[in-house]
Amino acid sequence: MIQPYTPDVSLKGKLRRRLARLTHRRPARLDLDRPVVSFTFDDIPASAAHAGAQALEKHGARGTFYVCAGLFGRDGHMGRFANAAEISALIHQGHEVAGHTLDHVDCHRTAPAALEADLDANDLALRGLGAAPLHFAYPYGEVSPRAKKQLGARYASLRGVHKALVHDGGDRNQLPGVGIEGPDGEALTRAWIDRAVAERAWLILYTHDVRETPSPWGCTPDALDRLIDHARTAGCDIRTVGEVLAA
Ligand SMILES: [Zn+2]
Structure with missing residues (x-):
């Protein structure tokens, strides 16, 4: 079991994350003809690698999967985590596989050398899968701020979990993320999709397990399917994070 998903919700934690947003910024250049939505998955429970990926594929779309190779095949509070073969299958299907540390470590609390070693190991494992x-x-x-500087030197983008849309000039080193999670997750996400349409902006969504009885950090396959359908019907492109930033 990995530690349950417990972000630091203290005032100090909130202030630190907010302060980080002001430093080490790297503007993303976006010139969007249409609103765009990215569906992303974190940690990668096996249910996301199957039901999550299939929901997107059914609509001809692909997702971004932020993977911790240290969790491969382990059991957790979000169900079994995907194994190497299941992540390999995602790559084969054209999904984007991205980093999330080897052992799901807190980048703020981990010392720079230890964090670098963890990232090296995770990237090596993921590259080994193609x-x-x-x-x-x-x-x-x-x-x-320190973690942001260190990670910004390694990756083309870094995503957090603060709720916002991305416009031209948005910070690649601290992209927002809106969670499809919890009892109100679907309704809140629908409203964020409508905002992205109104502002012709980029919305990045994330979730964890995709199951009939999801954890508090996941959603059902039907909810995900309805949200993908809503984004498409509302005129959004659905693209991976890498596709949006490379365009
Ligand atoms: Zn995570």
Whole structure:
């Protein structure tokens, strides 16, 4: 079992993450003809690698999967985690595989040398499966100015968990993320998709397990399917993080 998903919700933690947003910024150049939504998955429970990926494929779309290779095949509070073969299958299906540390470590609390070793090991494992891990999501959304600087030197983008849309000039080193999670997850996400349409912006969504009875950090396959359908019907492109930033 890995530690349950417990971000630091203290005032100090919130202030640190907010302060980090002001430092080590790297502007993303976006010139969007249409609103765009990225569906992303963190940690990668096996259910996300199967039901999550299939929901996107059914709509001709692909997702971004932020993978911790240290969790391969282990059991956790979000169900069994995907193994190497299941992540390899995602790559084969055209999904984007990105980094999330080897052992789901808190990037703020981990010393720089230990963090670098962890990232090296995770990237090596993912490259061994045929992935090019160019992008990264902060485990627990935990970030500090120091971690942001260190990770920004390694990856083309870094995603957090603060709720916002991305416009031209948005910070690649601390991209926002809106969670499809919890009892109100679907309704809140629908509203964020509508905002992205109104502002012709980029919305990055994330979730964890995709199951009939999801954990508090996941969603059901039907909810995910309805959200993909809503994004498409509302006129959004659905692209991976790497596709949006490379365009
Ligand atoms: Zn995570």
